[in-house]
Amino acid sequence: MKYYLILVVLFFVACESNSPEPDFDCANSDLSLTVVSSVKSDCSKPGSITVEAIGGKEEYLYSLNGVSFQRSSVFEDLFAGDFELFVKDENECLASIPFTLESEPDGISLSVSTTISECSNATGSITAQATGGVGILQFSLDGSSFSEENSFENVAAGSHEVSVMDEDGCIISKDVSVKTDVSLEKDIMPIIETNCAITNCHNGSRSPTLITNIEIISNAGRIKSETQEGSMPRGGTLSQLEIDLIACWADDGAPNN
Numbered sequence: 001m002k003y004y005l006i007l008v009v010l011f012f013v014a015c016e017s018n019s020p021e022p023d024f025d026c027a028n029s030d031l032s033l034t035v036v037s038s039v040k041s042d043c044s045k046p047g048s049i050t051v052e053a054i055g056g057k058e059e060y061l062y063s064l065n066g067v068s069f070q071r072s073s074v075f076e077d078l079f080a081g082d083f084e085l086f087v088k089d090e091n092e093c094l095a096s097i098p099f100t101l102e103s104e105p106d107g108i109s110l111s112v113s114t115t116i117s118e119c120s121n122a123t124g125s126i127t128a129q130a131t132g133g134v135g136i137l138q139f140s141l142d143g144s145s146f147s148e149e150n151s152f153e154n155v156a157a158g159s160h161e162v163s164v165m166d167e168d169g170c171i172i173s174k175d176v177s178v179k180t181d182v183s184l185e186k187d188i189m190p191i192i193e194t195n196c197a198i199t200n201c202h203n204g205s206r207s208p209t210l211i212t213n214i215e216i217i218s219n220a221g222r223i224k225s226e227t228q229e230g231s232m233p234r235g236g237t238l239s240q241l242e243i244d245l246i247a248c249w250a251d252d253g254a255p256n257n
Contacts (some may be wrong), residue, residue, distance in 0.1 A: 016223030025094035026256070031056030032093045033087045042104040043133075043170035046077040049085065049101060056089035065090070066096065067159070067177045067253035079172035080109035080132075092214050092256055105188040108133040110164050112176045114155075119248040120241070122156035128164060157248055182249040182257050184213060191242050192216055192223075195233040213256055220254035 009040035011168070025217075031225050032054045041047030051073050053060040064078075080103030084097045103109045110130045117124030127149045130137050138146035140163040157180045163173040182188070191212050194235075196237040216223070226232035229244050238246075 004062060006116050026086045027147060028091070029056055029091065029093040029095075030054075031087065031089050031093050033085060033097050035097070035099050038099075038101055040102050040104050040107075041079050041172075042107040043168075043172065045104075046079055047101050047103075049083065049099060050074045051085055051087070053087040053089070053095075056087075056093055056095070057091050058211070059090055060085065063253075065175070065177045065189050066094070066255075067179075067251070069253075071246060072121045079174060080104075080107055081174055082111040090196055092217050094256075103132055104121065105187045106132060106134070108137070108166060108172050109162055110162070110172055110174050112162050114176060114178050117157040117178050119138075119157065119182055119246050122154045124155040124157060124239040126152045126160060126162060126176060126178065128162050133164075133166030133168070133170060138165050139163065140165070143145040158251060159251060177243050178253075180248045180253045182245050182252065184216070184249065184255065185257065187245050188216065189213075191238065192244065195236055195238060196223075215255055217254045220250040224250040 033055065035049060036053050037050045038050045039047045051062060053062070053073070060073070061071060062073050063069045064075055064083055066086045069088060077257055080101050083099050083101060084096055085099055086094055088094050108130055109132050110128060113127050115125045126141060128139050130139070136148065138148055139150045140146045140162055141152045146165050155178050158180050160171050160176050160178060162176055164169055164256065165171045197209050206214060208222070210216050212218065223232065224247050226240055227246050230237070
């Protein structure tokens with residue numbers, strides 16, 4: 001009987017140690033972001049923004065658009081305009097602040113707004129607003145011909161470059177991301193739970209474990225590449241719609257939405 005009790009206790013402890021950690025509730029995070037310095041820009045000299053993260057759980061990653069993150073807290077080669085600055089901590093929590101980078105006198109300032117696009121259809125839009133410079137301003141999207149039209153329709157999800165040019169030929173550009181409404185909870189989790197987080201697969205039997213939101217977010221790039229290659233799920237297949245949804249969500253920056 002004593003040996004039996006010891007085995008039970010050991011088995012219980014082993015199960016406890018292998019159970020996945022619960023997701024951290026970002027509603028309780030004290031993560032915040034502040035701008036500590038900036039350098040104004042003009043046509044020949046881009047500016048910069050330096051930020052600092054406070055609170056949350058280190059290590060931090062930083063982004064200008066919420067999609068592409070970097071370890072450095074300094075953003076360089078920027079032209080004047082409105083930006084949304086993001087920080088993401090080890091708990092995958094996000095904090096953001098808006099910031100306007102000013103231009104030198106007579107410089108061009110460019111701001112861009114977007115609407116979401118469907119995942120598989122180009123239904124998004126981009127609108128550019130610019131001030132300053134010399135004379136009439138003209139706009140271009142992704143290297144297209146310049147014109148006075150500042151709105152672009154039927155734009156696909158993903159990264160794009162908006163440029164503005166004045167009559168002196170001064171051109172400044174800004175990268176912008178058109179996102180989708182693909183949801184982790186509504187669209188991605190059901191795909192993973194049905195096809196991947198199953199017995200003898202990514203439910204703890206195979207690395208990486210894909211049970212919690214954070215585990216799926218942390219492996220978004222790998223999930224995208226392997227589903228597009230057809231190597232995931234092992235022994236099964238996904239529909240093209242499911243593959244596209246995973247890619248769109250990952251390209252959106254793998255938000256915890």
